[in-house]
Amino acid sequence: MTPIQVNVAIVGAGTAGMGAYRAARALTDSVLLIEGGSYGTTCARVGCMPSKLLIAAAEAAHQARHAEPFGVQVKEVTIDGAAVMARVQRERTRFVGFVLETIESIAPGDRLTAKVKFQDAHTLVTTQGQLIHAQRIVIATGSIPVLPPVLKGLHTHLLTNENVFELPTLPKSLAVFGPGPLGMELGQAMSRLGVKVKMFGVGGGVAGIRDPEIRDYANQAFNEEFYLEASAQVKSVKETASGVEVHYLDRAGVWQTEPFDYVLAATGRAPDLAGLALKNTGLQLNKRGVPLFDRFTLQCGNSAIFMAGDASNDVPLLHEAADQGRIAGENAGRYPDIRSGLRRTPxxxxxxxxxxxxxxxxxxxxxxxxxxxxxxxxxxxxxxxxxxxxxxxxxxxxxxxxxxxxxxxxxxxxxxxxxxxxxxxxxxxxxxxxxxxxxxxxxxxxxxxxxxxxxxxxxxxxxxxxxxxxxxxxxxxxxx
The missing domain is CATH 3.30.390.30 (FAD/NAD-linked reductase, C-terminal dimerisation domain)
Structure with missing residues (x-):
């Protein structure tokens, strides 16, 4: 295969990657955007937008059930799980379509669909063996779900944010592991849509709240709606023919084995870097395998490699990924003229x-x-x-x-x-x-x-x- 020569290569075409492409392209005509998976950002496909669609349905159901104090009588609220999920999927497809339109507007010569890894700090190689020689490289490969050991034996009845929105209808019961932002959003939404939900956490965290008094208040409020144990003891989670069985210590100090249709793992996401062979770059990595970088320039050490988006494990939010993509792309485009970019108030x-x-x-x-x-x-x-x-x-x-x-x-x-x-x-x-x-x-x-x-x-x-x-x-x- 003929090697590709390019000034800037961007690995990953999500929010950060596309932002980096636009920023770099404004400074040099030689930019290649590389994507090894499905096009469509995490936000549009499996994050912000489909989760908010599910939450919107849950809010409608909750408001209908709680209209009586206003003097409004709603005799019966019926949840059509298939219709709920059909709308989530239909609208999600629309949002993803907007992203795909943006990708399609990029010149074909500026984009490549391939999985790549580093051969050295200036060379990427595809799984088919094609070499990409790049003077500067932006890593914007996003993140992947993290599973705790207790859930690693599950298969058919394991859900993450990567596949929960593919369900054809709502389950009857759901065990949620991880009461962080994602787990709390999806768990409460499922509960309000009539799903029996129990949520298990480790360490006492609730929705990412740092103030202990506010966290305790929130914990009590959520427990008025569904079972939430932020510091749970779970001995095992086993898959059965019809679902899963969770063996846990309840609040009364009694070990229980309870069946659920599915387990939702909302236990965090980690940078998707494992397949990049970063050891070949010579970059200094932290204990999680992420290159050390300057969060204001996104430059890794003194190299011509830059980090952006969830792959950086800095602030995994869409507006932050967009900012990081722009900063990394501009610095890659104008390298070696490196400048600090605006990092907004958290x-x-x-x-x-x-x-x-x-x-x-x-x-x-x-x-x-x-x-x-x-x-x-x-x-x-x-x-x-x-x-x-x-x-x-x-x-x-x-x-x-x-x-x-x-x-x-x-x-x-x-x-x-x-x-x-x-x-x-x-x-x-x-x-x-x-x-x-x-x-x-x-x-x-x-x-x-x-x-x-x-x-x-x-x-x-x-x-x-x-x-x-x-x-x-x-x-x-x-x-x-």
Whole structure:
């Protein structure tokens, strides 16, 4: 086969890879985008979009079942599992189609479908033996599901986010392993769609929440809907002819063996790097086999190799992958002129109900870097006006700021409209606003965001900057 000569080779055509291609192509005409698997980003195929489609169906069912307190009588709610999954798959295909249109718009000479590995730091080789000589290379191979040892013997009845959306209908029962963001989103959605769900975790984590008080609150709230044991003892999970059997210690201290149709493994994802033969690059790798890189330039050491997206194991979120792809692609395109790119304020959202949001520095980071130098503002949404109007009055928000400067540092929330409040707070953090400046911003009435104002007022008072918090402050309107 004739070797390929190219200035920039990008391995992986997901969100990060396509971003890297566009950025590099703006700087050089010699770019090759290589994909060894299915086209269509993780988000569109097996992540953000199909999971939100399932969640949307679950929210519709939940709202119908809980309409009576409003004086609205819904006599019966019937879930058509096949119809639910058909819509998920139909709309997912549409989203993937948008990605495929983008791929097809790339010149055929700029893309290659092949699995590759490194022969050396400037040479890739396909499984068919074709050599690709690249002056610079961007690794954007994404991630793959991780299975804990207790689940590695399962086959037919094992689900991950890679295949759960292929189900022809909803199962009757589901054991979810991993109460992180993905497990909590899918587990709660399945439960609200009538699936018997039990969720098992290790270490006490719930939806990625770092603040122990907020985590305990969320744990209690979720347990009102379905069984969640965040620190479970599971002895074995065995596949049977009709499903799986989970042998676990229940809350009463009794060992139980319970059957389920499927197990959903939501125990995290790891960089998909195993097949790249990175040892041939000479790069220094960390203990997880990921090349060491500068997170502002995405350059691996002093090499001409760059990391981007989930393969970097940095922040596995779509907007972060897009940013990393752009930074890596620009630096690969202009190499050796390496420049730092914008890394935005950390923002994560978990689409459970109530939602979870984390912005800026979390409590662990604050205790590490600002110990004794920050204050915490708090609001409960249980008595917040608009939240009570909508019967979504469950949750808590904590906001953090630096003593002396009043600089807003971060926040964590479990509550209504967290996806929107999280964005407001991320913008404030990236603009390096003080709490006083944030309180100068407009707050309409009645909105859930008034709860944010209450938390900020509490925070400003604890910073010894603002006045005492007025209970039932009527200039904000009742229930604000």
């Amino acid at each position: 923002l994560t959202v978990v689409f459970t109900d109530p939602q979870v949001a984390s912005v800026g520095l979390n409590l662990e980071q604050l205790n590490q870097h600002f110990k004794g130098r920050f204050a915490v503002g708090l609001v409960s949404f249980e008595d917040q006006g608009r939240s009570r109007v909508m019967l979504r009055n469950k949750g808590v928000l904590k906001v953090y700021a630096e003593h002396g400067s009043g600089l807003f540092l971060g926040a964590e929330m479990f509550g209504p409209a967290a996806e929107h409040i999280g964005h407001l707070l991320a913008w404030a953090a990236q603009q390096r606003m003080t709490v006083s400046a944030m309180l100068d911003m407009p707050f309409y009435h009645p909105v859930i965001e008034e709860g944010l104002r209450t938390a900020l007022r509490d925070l400003n008072h604890k910073l010894h900057i603002g006045p005492d918090v007025i209970n039932r402050c009527m200039d904000c309107g009742p229930g604000a």
